Amino acid sequence: MVEDEQVVDWERAKVITLDSGYEDSKLQGMIENRDVAFLADGRHLWQEPEARQYRNTSLFYNEEGEVFYKTEEQDFIQLEYRGYDKSRKSQRFGFPKSRKDRRIFRIACSENPRIFPRISRQSKKFRREYRRRTAAERINGRLDRDFRFEDRSIRGLAKMDLFVSMAFLIQLAFACAKVREQETAHLAAWVV
Known part of the structure; x- marks a missing residue:
């Protein structure tokens, strides 16, 4: 696809x-x-929920991409995401500011690309971009549910383009009617 x-x-x-x-x-x-x-x-694919060691270092990580530093006293300190290092293709992590330790640790994305993608799951950028997907999914859900696209077999890209365009025009017409009635809440709803 x-x-x-x-x-x-x-x-x-x-x-x-x-x-x-x-x-x-x-x-x-x-x-x-x-x-x-x-x-x-x-996806959660690990059988055991515990953290794994990164190479032969004091760094450990879990399946969610959270990274921890193991101290000599066997305590685990969760590190904060500090950005993507494009030149080294790695994610950077550092101690929380309250610890006053300015060291930066890098974990190569090649260690486990599923857990350490270019945009970390710990970053604000991931959450912002992922919210865009959910907005598109809501629109796709409306097409499937309200216009019954999931119950139809539409063959050909030109036909599908026409059907989707008409569905969007209908949705916009309902939204325009609501704006004219000065109802700005729930513009995507079918009831005028």
Whole structure:
């Protein structure tokens, strides 16, 4: 699906956001090889919920991408995400500001690309971009449910384009009618 040139404009794409069902290292690699960031909500695949050690360091990480520093006293300190290092293809982590330790640790995305994608799940950018996906999913849900697209077989891209365009025009007409009636709440609702 994603390889189809008509589905994705690779020249303009900066981020592809998918739900956890599409989380796959092969798909992620194919997308990131085109210099596009891959965002997918993580699936829980580990049998044990404990943290794993990063190489032979004092760093440990869990499946959610949270990183911890293990002290000599065997205490775990959760580190904060400090951004993506493009030159080293790694994520940076540091101690919370309250600790007054300015060390920065890097974890290579190649360690586990599913857990350490270019845009960390710990970042504000991930949450912002992922919210965009949920907005698109609500629109897709309306098309499927309200216009019954899930019950139909529409063959051909031109027909599908026509049906989707008509559905959006109908939704906009309802929204315009509500604005004319000075009802600005629930513009997507069908009742005028």
